[in-house]
Amino acid sequence: MRRICVFSGSNSGRRSAYREAAVSLGRLLVRERIGLVYGGASVGLMGAMADAAMAAGGEVIGVMPQSLVKREVAHTGLADLRVVGSMHERKALMAELSDAFVALPGGIGTLEEIFEVWTWGQLGSHGKPCAFLNIEGFYDRLLGFLDHVVEEVFLKPAHRRMIVVEERPEILIEAIRGYSPPSVTKWVGHHER
Template sequence: MSPGSSLERRRRICVFSGSSAGISGAYERAARALGKRLAQGGIDLVYGGAAVGLMGAIADATLAEGGHVTGVIPQALVDKEVAHRGLTELHIVNSMHERKAMMADLSDGFIAMPGGIGTFEELFEVWTWAQLGSHAKPCALLNILGFYDRLLEFLGHVVGQGFLKKVHRDMLIVEEDPAALLHAMAQYKAPAVGKWIGRGER
């Protein structure tokens, strides 16, 4: 990926989220609130193209506010009839690898909502690329009901054990409110720090 630009020119945010809705209605409400906020702010949504779970909720909310939604989904999931057929654009690709690459290329920032291992994997991949300097796009968590609190605690442990620089941990933006999250992403500037940690360095 090429380095990203500032949010003044950024128009597309990729949202990673669960194909399930979770046990609390707060998750779906947050997905809809984020979709509404994106559309109202003139920011297009890029996501995994499904009609189910939090993925479907954020797409529906964005569309309901007149927003532009681009979905990217593998053929195998289309065959399982989970593709959202009401999107502005739907790209059907051959594999999960192609899906992630296209979503990343189309987007100028990334948000992970609550989800499962697929959501985690998508987030960590784009965050790793940011750490390596492959792009300068913000990576963020919408931390509904403290969903990611234990992950954040573990990341602190990783820093403490010398496997992650604090500056790279701090690249990950965390907010509980969609509006606050988008505002923080608008202020983001990628750190000019190398990845590699020397002995005695943090």
């Protein structure tokens, strides 16, 4: 695994554990010789993670649309900041550069990003792992809702299991390394669960 794309908040959130996890993940990626691809901001969890990875001597690639360079406070310390034309180009380039995807705590943008790459995996566009780093149960309610989606037969159990969920960065990286994509199609038949 050469690089992992991490989606996370441009805010730090309410709990200090979120920032601590972002810093830990940034350092861990360097120890594991894995490059970081992220949204390119200098603020929030994004900035904390990037700063930690750079301080440890790691490869960090930021990707940000021109329209957000000022609003999201583009990280001027990055050796590799790629400015693109749109959010669509941002996500496509981040996906192209990465071998796996991880969501740290974050807002709507973080959710949209991880759900999009998960959808691409579900449709068979890639076989890369998608994961949640579930710090202090941040994603518990969302994961419960996803179980409800399975129960209501809008999502196959095999596709629900595509999402790797761990609470500690070290365990998450090992789980990602052991990931195998499912070999079932997306579409759920009337008689199929």
